[in-house]
Amino acid sequence: MLALHGWGRNHRDLLACTAGTDAIAVDLPGFGSSPAPAVAGGAASYADAVEPLLAQCAPRVVVMGHSFGGRVCVELAVRHPDTVAGLVLCGVPLLRRSDRPTARPALRYRLARALHRRGLLGDGTMERMRQQFGSADYRTATGVMRDVLTAVVNETYELQLRQVSQPTExxxxxxxxxxxxEIAERAAQILADARLTVLDDVGHFAPMEAPDALASALRRRLDELA
Incomplete structure (x- = not known):
């Protein structure tokens, strides 16, 4: 089994829910002990980075992903339907939120960005604008990782979900x-074979808040390989 963590996190998030399984949990590029990628890219670029590891695993593998890591799992499942035997996804932003249609940045920020591109606004002032208007993840990201974040937040995976043939938890x-x-409910309607488990009193970090529930989902998928 291959387990991929979320944005700004590391492989330790997944240790409790993968305990007792033949699992590999890795630090994705730019997180934990892994260096940042040389160039910015979205989930597909991260799948490129993980593919060599997938090739070294067993002939049939269950992949699990939390949040951003789940996006990478979906990319791997589409590319390698004969290797990826099943998916376990948790808190993954697979589709755009229906209650938050895509919005343009604030006019003040867009003007500042245009002036900065033309050399009419200094780097320090531009960074202060980013800190004021950016998300928490954007504010803490630096260098190429900020460019990676900009790429991934604008991605949606409806096309990839339609191509996933594997059973998905x-x-x-x-x-x-x-x-x-509601993201999971909509994704379940798109996926060919999906089972949705909703955990009461659990938030975004289910791998740490409810590791037993994730472990049960993993066992169901692993049992299919036995």
Whole structure:
């Protein structure tokens, strides 16, 4: 089994829910002990980075992903339907939120960005604008990782979900405000073979808040390989 963590996190998030399984949990590029990628890219670029590891695993592998890591898992499942035997996804922003249509940045920020590109606004002032208007993840990201974040937040995976043929476990916290349950419900309608488990009193970080529930979903998928 291959387990991939979320944005700004590391492989330790997944240790409790993968305990007792033949699992590899890795630090994705730019997180934990892994160096940042040389160039910015979205989930597909991260799948490129993980593919060599997937090739070294067993002939059939269950992949699990939390949040951003789940996006990478979906990319791997589409590319390698004969190797990826099943998916376990938790709190993954697979689709855009219906209650938050895509919005343009604030006019003040867009003007500042245009002036900065023309050399009419200094780097320090531009960074202060980023800190004021950017998300918490954007404010803490630096260098190429900020460019990676900009790429991934604009991605949606409806096309990839339609191509996933593997049985998929969707395990979601009912209190997840980052990626609400409605995302999982819509994804379940698109996927060919999906099972949704909603966990009461659990938020976005279900792998740490409810590791037993994730472990049960993993065992169901691993049992299919036995």
């Amino acid at each position: 969707l395990v979601w916290g009912r209190l997840d405000e980052t990626v609400p349950v």
